[in-house]
Amino acid sequence: MKIIKGSANPKAEEKNFYQLSDFIYNLENPLFGKKENEKYIWTLFKKVKNNWKQVSGNIKYGEKVPYTFGEKVVGIPFKIEVHIERKNLFNKNEKVLAATLIVTPKTKNESTIGRVILLNREKANVNTAKFNESLTAEARTSNLVGKEITFYLWEEGATEYKKYQKPKTAQVDKYGIAKVKFILSDYATPQTWMSFFTGDDAVTKKFFVTASYQLKEVTNKTPVTVTDQQQPETKKKQSGPIEKLTEIVLIGVEKTAELFDDKTKTPTSIGKAAKQESPSNCVCKEQYKDLIWGGKVSCEFRKKVVQICAELWGESRKLEMANGLMAVMKVETWGSFKAHHREGFKSANDNSKDLTISSFHKDSGSKSSRAVGLIQFTQDALEGMNEFPKSTPATKGTQPRYDALNRLKLSYAQMGEIRQLDKVKKYFEPAKSKIKTPEDIYLHVFAPKGVGQKDDFLLYAKDTIEYKNNNSVDKDNNGIQRKEILARFYESKNEGIKNKTSNFSCGIDDKKDDIKATGIVTYHIYADGKIEKHIPKKIKSGYEQKYKYIFHDKENKEHEICIVDFIFANKRNNGITISSIPKGYTKTYSYPRGGNAQTAYVYPNGDICVEGTRYGFKKYPKGSGKVELVRMKDGLSYNNGNVKIYYSFKSSQRKYCNPESYAGLIGALATLGRADVLCTGMCFEDATSYPSVTHPNGDSADTAYYSALAVEQKKVNAFKHFNFKNIYRGKTGWYPNLIGTKYSKGHEDHLHAGDFDSNIVKTIKE
Template structure:
């Protein structure tokens, strides 16, 4: 695990890279992700707990209300200072630095090619390596499958390790336990050398080069760092750097409060015979569940869009089913043989030419990956069920100035998350363009050639080829709660703003992923 700072690097399908003694550098983030979440009902209370209690948490605008609440509780559990949420702010600062300000549970090098045998691949909120994951009783494969909120449980376990008992008395100690654990006990000694130029960590963590002989200012006024020269990184340099990150986090406090999206007994259900998603032009999404569902509609969802004039547009009704959740695809050169095979079929589904199903629920798919060539991807089955909807083969809804339209291109990945589909319809309507999609996932949650599209959490769309139009699509994908929107790196994509760096794989298409399902308000008929 290690911190970083400076210029953004190529993340590809996932983001980030770090090592226990090595780390790349990142730039300051542009914008922020929406913090739109639901909260458990509280007795006789309808206001947002974040607005009342956690509004001053640094970097709070990058995470959900649930995340903020768990961090505050973690600070209590760890015995950190509580006044003005000082300890919670330390934790937020450390996770901001380690995750390149993304707070993504998937950032790091591990997700690009998941391989548990590699010691030097890292993932998550504090960049867990192989050994660090094992120390808290898990694996990187499991960590990358979690939400940010779920991964916090393992972050807390790291800080609770016996080796840090009695040492986490300040912000620097907390950070050293992540960046360079052996130095944690020296966190109060400002002149202690954490590492010097004999260690790779010295050049790989330029944020902690703060002496005048360690950097220069270029013609553009940007700080540049010397490499290959003798030098030392002292505790005081870590202290200064962490203060800068925390100060930057003050301008990224949350301004959006939606955890008051709780069910109220006086909410009127606008659904008859079938569970209905109501998608509003302002970004709100509700799932209305009638008391009685009509026979034959038990496995169907209706999707209705509400325009800015209050008109309702019944877009479509889609079939849904449940399947075991699948982990991010792991690369194999030969067919995995870890479990009994129950079926092995040749298929013709875009890039996918073969599919193997195993007795334990895993699925392996074989075909031509656009970057890795001919490979297998193994999607391991989890314990939980996920709901997937069968997307209509095309949509061409047009009425009263509202266009909600798409068609598929060269793919059979025509399933997606039930909630994600509501967000997709929202940004199609808000954008007003007919888009071409290369799909989401297959019926059982696998998603070859993508490692990341499992469980229908991401949808790809081809670029329209007009900057203004593609920018509008990006903006509205984010507006409708897709928290991981990635573009390519060619000259055209460089003109697009706000979307993250998706590497060369995304030169041909936009990736809209990690829909924030927590913003959906569920209303049940009493």
């Protein structure tokens, strides 16, 4: 057996040699080398419309031959074939194929990141740091002057998902160097926070940095080691873009699985942090109360939108233009206001972390791409923002290019709304001087040539693709004019006036962050819907893996509800139904008796398939990282004064859930105040949720229906009050009359309260 040795990605305009070699034995061995009277014939083929076409005039002979590819064929696949011509046993010439090799030339001027370094410039030993110090990252590049490099700082052991949070960008200077500075304390994992802030001075942590440009990534080889505890210094709060938060050392832990969430970039200070002068009421109440569609988004989202518009169009017009931008985003996302909203979908109820590049394929196949995000970013938009390179004759329409585009859109979908708003700003910046009105904001997204034009300006003439896609708005049957396109904008704007927010929760109020935890991490659940997680400086022995839950009634009287254990499990993606249990599993185990799940089958890649009693077989793929789960009480029966918190399990052994979701459930039960709540389960200890495929990881609570609409509506309202965002129900009888719910298949026998908003949980450390 022979092979062709040589580069599969040769540089254009350079001579590259290819040699025929035995797969195992060296050609120098006379037993396995070239035999007498053998002739090696090399033929080159070019891929043209999925077929191989021979390149004429390019026949070569010998064991080793050169090929030189031009810049014009960069990205086009070629096939090299070598035939051996020799005498057979009958002394007749025969020609036998010996080996093939597919090569795809690359440009000689390839843009590369050559080397990445991470160091502490404040110390003689640049590879060590204290917890409250800054690190400098540098990328040495080739052919990237003026381009933007993205840097990700991450701690050793971080999951792949966690590595790519809170990036910073820098432009490559004339010397080919891009440089950024990171505050260490902004990038540690929650586990590291717990180690440092519970006084474990022996902990040693290593930090790395990854530099990225157009899907090419390079990571530094020598880490910076952090070896001692340092209480971070609190700097004066800066006014400026949200991305400057990395320069403010304010320490907070959102939840164990996530240090900062994109929706809440305002961390909570720990212990005796510097006091801030706070108004008696939430500042949003005065500054953002008139923002249309404000009731559909978070406080941080509202502030970010107004801030962007102030920076683009001035302080005096910020609210006017922000209302225009909100109206646009409502139209483009069908009112979801989600970063992962995809073209062709009227909702965004899926989990962005479960998306893949194939999620952006249209029905036409893999050579397609759906728009995504708050303003539905398209390929043209991303190219105009220099986020995606323009095509060349060699790359246009190729599968690798579509894959790269969809990979970029996947990163947009998974970056969260707050970070994506920075991309929205970047889209508008080049045209900000041309955009004079809120209507122009809409036109710049939908039909840029209409910006600044009169109402009767013809945007799309008949018989154009754009006209066919929007012909429903042509009221006069004479082509689509600017005023006709704007009808949807005005409709969104008017509807948005009815959807201003009345719930102000920016966290700036006159309530002090008093620590109310002694020796155990405690969730404080308040009757008004607020939840706080209090973390003491020292945790008592035996309580390291436990949480306490306390409910505060309307008179702020405390009710200690329970103490539960918590564990960490591999995170699970949503499940899928399969026809049988695949072969290849490495171990099995049984689920507790009394539910529908029977046997788990575990595979080498971490996936789990489950066999049950009557719902067939389900597969729960292993997700990225770990999830924290509490072991729920088998039942609660708390009755004290005006507070009743009851539940019992019905035909389910799914008794694990997310700690924040459990706090939300307790709050909802207290709000409902009934003693007959039947819980049909959350998830199992391994984070699967058979027979449900929609709520692994314990983020959702299932409960049996009451027999009357009025009582069930009260339960729905209670879950809504405690920030369960999506309530799913069946379509039987009066179920469709439940206000604030959505129909979802498989919910005829139970109500599903899902997507608990962990952003409302405020963390306070001693």
